[in-house]
């Protein structure tokens with residue numbers, strides 16, 4: 001009975017253990033990154049801080065099992081002259097679709113004058129970075145692209161991200177729009193929200209993909225080439241952006257002006273608060289007067305809350321980053 005229970009629990013535990021094991025990715029040493037197209041190419045980048053430029057360094061990789069063995073090597077070379085410590089090379093294997101999801105390779109990085117070599121395990125399925133997808137096509141609000149062209153035999157599912165923006169904006173500042181979490185096999189499509197488009201405006205769109213199967217969360221590919229189009233749908237184009245800015249400035253000006261007027265006409269309230277702060281023992285006659293004033297809402301808190309909107313408006317006109325810094329330092 002007891003034994004039966006044990007074997008039963010083992011029976012349940014074993015597949016769980018196997019599942020866990022297959023999920024484990026061996027970690028690469030610090031400063032070595034190797035991505036694979038999951039076909040026959042592993043490209044490694046090594047930050048060789050303490051190795052002089054002219055030292056010959058080699059990476060050797062091999063997989064040995066009962067059923068299949070393969071190996072290859074490459075010579076690390078500096079990527080660009082301005083950063084000589086950054087060395088790169090591609091391990092190219094003979095056979096197409098060499099890797100299986102459970103394959104583990106042993107890697108040996110050694111340099112001519114280095115006493116020790118760097119030995120590590122590498123599981124290609126844990127480091128998939130696919131090539132960028134094809135240039136997307138746009139038909140009104142529909143964007144379509146091929147996640148992999150030609151099709152990849154070993155990757156069955158991709159996740160895509162689409163980004164689009166007006167042609168004169170830059171990809172680095174965030175008013176660009178994006179849509180993530182699009183899962184597709186090869187032919188992918190996304191619908192842009194026409195409310196986020198302006199009729200007659202010129203736009204640009206780009207996509208990137210990462211593999212989801214055989215293993216979730218591959219690395220993002222580089223961006224696809226950019227496609228541009230002029231939107232036939234969307235909101236009406238506002239006459240120009242200037243009026244909105246003018247309205248903003250005028251509103252801010254009016255608020256500041258009102259604040260100044262209020263400040264000068266209610267100067268005696270400021271005076272009351274100031275005299276109160278300056279006098280630790282208030283004159284009883286005056287203090288009763290002050291109590292009345294404070295009941296009517298003119299506490300020092302009132303003055304703070306009253307000044308804040310003005311501060312905020314002037315700060316907002318500078319930039320949101322400055323505003324954050326401003327409040328960070330004042331708080």
Ligand SMILES: *[C@@H]1O[C@H](CO)[C@@H](O)[C@H](O)[C@H]1NC(C)=O
Nearest residue numbers: 029030031047048049050085
């Ligand atoms: C990795 O690179 C950093 C910065 O270049 C360096 O400080 C660190 O020692 C390197 N680590 C190894 C293990 O080489």
Ligand SMILES: *[C@@H]1O[C@H](CO)[C@@H](O)[C@H](O)[C@H]1NC(C)=O
Nearest residue numbers: 037041042043090091092131
């Ligand atoms: C291997 O992959 C790297 C990085 O994607 C690429 O630059 C290189 O051209 C590829 N080599 C071959 C032979 O496919």
Ligand SMILES: *[C@@H]1O[C@H](CO)[C@@H](O)[C@H](O)[C@H]1NC(C)=O
Nearest residue numbers: 058060108109110111117119
């Ligand atoms: C790693 O490569 C170096 C140079 O090729 C060699 O001397 C060393 O024995 C290799 N180590 C292993 C564990 O394969």
Ligand SMILES: *[C@@H]1O[C@H](CO)[C@@H](O)[C@H](O)[C@H]1NC(C)=O
Nearest residue numbers: 137138139140141142143144
């Ligand atoms: C664009 O989409 C419409 C409707 O979905 C279709 O009839 C038309 O053929 C498409 N145009 C192109 C160039 O694919």
